[in-house]
Amino acid sequence: MIPPPAPRDRARSPVTWLARALAGAAWSGRADPAHPRSRRLAPRVPGFLGLLPFRTIDLILLADLVLAFVLYSAVQSMLQTDTTRLPAPLGWGEIQFAAACSALPLALRDRWPLGAWRLAAVLVPAGILTRLQTLETPYSADTVIMYLLVLYAVAVRCERHVTIGAWLVSAAGAWWLEVQIDQSGVTAIGVGLMTAAVLLGYNVRARRTAVRLLAEEERRSEQALAGQAVLEERARIARELHDIVAHHMSVIAIQAEAVPLKARGQARLLEEGLAEIRTLSLTAMTEMRRVLGVLRDADGARDTAPQPGLGHLDELAATARSAGLAVTLKLGGDLTGLPAAVSLSAYRIAQESLSNAMRHAPGSAVSVRITRTADELHLHVADDGGRRSPAEPGIGEASRHAGHGLLGMRERVSMLGGRLWAGPAGDGFAVTAVLPLPEDP
Incomplete structure (x- = not known):
């Protein structure tokens, strides 16, 4: 269903709006860029054709060019066959012109849809006048196919008032054709077919617009x-x-x-x-x-409960084991006397990594390795993937990358001036953090 006119359109008088629609279709309107092709409609060029100036094959454009060639050849063959039966046989130039009238707009509709329709609006009457004295029915299947496809492209790629203007011009052209050939029913059939093409194209455009707006809203929501x-x-x-x-x-x-x-x-x-x-x-x-610069709650609330550190790793590992993980702790160097912020951050990173393993790799074997050097604390947590379904590879890793836990890890490491790596490792997932240790004052 076509939505009601926008408020700015209702504010105009019908005559002004009609003049704007016809002007947009005739010369002032502009078409939107082509909708991005999916990989199925734009496959990559095979490697042995790497010297070609393009990297993908646009199957829509290719289909238009092939159909344009078929229509051109069909019209040419039709007008050249059994010319003795024609009341006034056409010359070679007239045959080529009539064939081009049915093929050229179709070849241009993907790149310049509105320009292709304008060209068709001129060439179709010219082609009909060329055939009028030679054929009993100057309109044929090639003309109908070409014009409907071009009008559909206008409805998909142009604003509503431009599409309505093109439809009005097309309906007037169908009435003119009925008058020229003196055959009743041409206007009704033509207007019906053109209306169907316009409605189909408009609905496709509306659906694509809705999908694009929804994607933009989801992207803004994700950012927020x-x-x-x-x-x-x-x-x-x-x-x-x-x-x-x-x-x-x-x-x-x-x-x-x-x-x-x-x-x-x-x-x-x-x-x-x-x-x-x-x-x-x-x-x-x-x-x-x-x-410094870390934000507090707007109401200034503070949680003053004592915070854990690396001295609580055994308790953390025991909790993870009770949830089904096979946790192995490997500690190197003297972990006592660490700055409280470093110890707390390392504990929270290990805690979040084990929580991720519980959610995304239940039953996995997890290795937690913490090593202290002279000026850094190295933490490495890795799981083996656990009982993740083989039919859904990578789902756990994708959700881990998109979760808020990784954002929290990065904030902690960034606050301490350290470095963090997180990503797939073998069949599982690994997190590595390097936290600098301050020099003794």
């Missing part, structure tokens, strides 16, 4: 959800680091008050107390730089 996920993750990180920063500042305040009382004029005790305050201050400043 991704942005919201980043904001939520930043707020969660800020809440988790609240205790870390607050702890350092509380200790500094207590030390600043207690050191003078403890020293009581003893220079050595005073220096030791001030050195300890300096160390705590530098550590707190480092933590505050990491959380």
Whole structure:
């Protein structure tokens, strides 16, 4: 069903709107770009034809060119066969012109649909006048096929007022043809066929427009959800680091008050107390730089519950094992004394990786390897794919790439100035994170 006219169209008088439609069809209208071809309609050129100037074969354009050649040859053959039976046989030039009238617009309709229709609107009457004195029925199947296909292309690629203008001109042409050949019914049949072609093309255009708008809306929704996920993750990180920063500042305040009382004029005790305050201050400043710019909740809410670290890995692995995963922990280097932010982030990355394995690779064997070097903490979590169905390869990996958990990992690693890799590994999925360790103050 054709939707009601837009508000701006209803605001115009019928005469003004009709003049705009006819002008758009005749000269001012423009066609939209061609709809992107699917791979089935635009296959790649085979390798042995690599020297061709194009990389894909447009099957729609190829079909138009082939049909145009067939119509050209058919009209040529029809007008040249048994010319003795014709009241006034056509010359060679007239035969070529009549054949071109049925073929040329069809060859141009994919690249220039509106131009092809305008050309057909001129060539069809000219071709009919050429045949009028030689054939009892100057209109034939080749003319009907060509004109309907060109009119359909206009309806698919042009705005509604241009399409209606082209339909009105075509209906007037059908009436003119009926008057010229003095045969009743030509206008009714012609208008019926052209109306069907226009409605079909308009519905295809409306469907493509709806699909495009829906895709754009989904893309905007995905971007909004991704942005919201980043904001939520930043707020969660800020809440988790609240205790870390607050702890350092509380200790500094207590030390600043207690050191003078403890020293009581003893220079050595005073220096030791001030050195300890300096160390705590530098550590707190480092933590505050990491959380600088991280957004908090709009209402300022804070979750002050103690946060886990790498010391809780055994509990995390036990929880994953109870869910059916075969978790193997491999720890290298001294993991004690890590900065709280690094330990917390490494724990959360391992936790999210195990959660992803539970969701996307149930029953899989998961290896968690954490190694500390002089200036970095390396974390690697990999699963073997588990009981994923062989009929649906890659679904787990695609959903892991699209999930919010990976966004949270990247936010954590980026906040610490580290690096993160995540993607398919063999039959499963792997996450590798490298977190830099701050130098001792």
